[in-house]
Amino acid sequence: MPTTHGDTTERERVAERLLAASHAHAFDPITDVDWDAPLVDGAFFLPEHRVSLYGTPTWERMSERQRIDLSRHEVASMASVGIWFEVVLMQLLVRHVYDRPLTSRHVQYAFMEIAEECRHSTMFGRLIDKLECPEYGPGRYAHTAARAMKTFGSGVQAFAMALIAEEVLDTMQREMMADETLQPITRRTARIHVVEEARHVRYARDEVARGAPHMSAAERAITRLALARAAHIIATRLIHPDVYAAVGLDPIVARRVARANPHRRETLGHWSKRLIAFYDEHGLLGGPGLRLWRASGLMGRQI
Template identity: 40%
Template sequence: MGETLPPLDIDNGDMTATPAPIVSRPDREGVAVRLLKGSAKKSYEPVVDIDWAAPLADDKYFLPPQMSSLYGTRLWEQMSVQQRIDLSRHELVNYLSMGIWFENMLNQSLLRGMIRSSPTAGSTFYELTELGDEARHMLMFGKAIRRIGVEPFWPTGRHARSVNTMPFIFRGPMLWIAALVGEEIFDALQRRILEDGQEVQPLVQRLMRIHVTEEARHIQFARDGIRRDVAEMPLRTRWILANLHGLGATLYLKNFTRRGLYQRVGLDGAAAQRQARANKHFHDVQKLGFASLGEFLEELGLMGPLARRMWKRSHFL
């Protein structure tokens, strides 16, 4: 049992033709190590850190009313308080459903990228930590949706095919841009929920507190990744990257104001969608969500003319 095995003598043959793993840059390593320490000090386990058995309050919203896509519209004025609360319930579930889709896509992209990364690099260790965080977030969102008692908004048909294709597109610098588009907008909205949370369900406040705390590290890692990559990027790649992220604006607007969302609460889906998309109050919510990311993209010269037009057309700028 205590015998020491001799080292294996392996003939690599033609294995030298296989690309060596990419080793993370030293400066990137420092960021990864710092974030790893932060993860070790403050991370959560939603299964035990949230009281899933606590009753939901009948008179509390699931989003601050001012964040509703219909707040301030003619339809909103015609709705009872209970109808408004019910709308907030479905809008929250819509946000959480979108969060699950995105974190699923991000995890797939991170795993694909790790095939070419050194398994001993600090950046790989942090990416694995982020994978664990995102898996727990998907579980947390799923349990919240089940606790709230509303069916998730799940992609089907062509939409599902598009979602399944995205992990193959999110590679290299595009992965970090996609991560920021997916994380920063939701992060800003979640911080708004925490700031204006007096009318919001305690379950939702706890969920947002956990997600904001852990996503702050993910955002730092993605920002550091794109900040370092952009300096070495060919002009053509940079132009594509600076404009392609504008597609996120259309995706967000379409999903934030889906007709089925309004139909679930007994409203005319087409009329509600029109009023939501023309709603200046909701435009302010969208601009708040995009403000920090927009400033960062401008700072790096990654707000191209096509992307700017798309974000403006969808009322994020």
């Protein structure tokens, strides 16, 4: 990746603070999560009003057991997509530091973030096992499309792209960790991810804010379109259609109902509200990509 613009000294200060925070607030998901604790009977895994079919006629026809099971499978689906995106992000970070001074705090924090993302991926893998769900993943199209994303993404585009998954999952999990009615294991894993991911968001936001003012008109146009495409791919793959089949629903019909569900659009808009505001502030929204943003649901009711 080319060197981003801005004050190198301030960049080093940011990285130094993030390294200190990582040292003070680090987790080991192998020992800091009670993987042997039994699941709580009758407790949702995701806030009920955030489940994709909530508020639809299909939801009204479902039994309470089906609703809880759907929340379990949706958490597993989002965890598997989280692993996929973290693998992409780790590759972007490795490429970012390849030609940079290895003794700089900026590079050292990138190594720290890669280590934390490895632990998060391990944690999400264990969570999927604990929930006794399949490894849903993002699907073949997204898996293939990400090869270009992780190979050619650089500079502002790469860090802004990282924020799509980081900001959306962060907002979702902040709500989960505060909801005492949910399964303890999903609350605990959400808290660990939120605490450590807050540093990753700060690192990426700093790089975007530092580099965005120096982009050419052509770079900005390309970045806007690339971000819109990435946002559409990620948002429409969070819930794999097989989660509906797992609870006895027709996956084609249920997916269509979920995508048309105004509650679902409101949820996606809520999860991405900070991201949209940040992108707008730095001129990363606009042009032909707005159609993809609206189709992704991440702009909520902003049609």
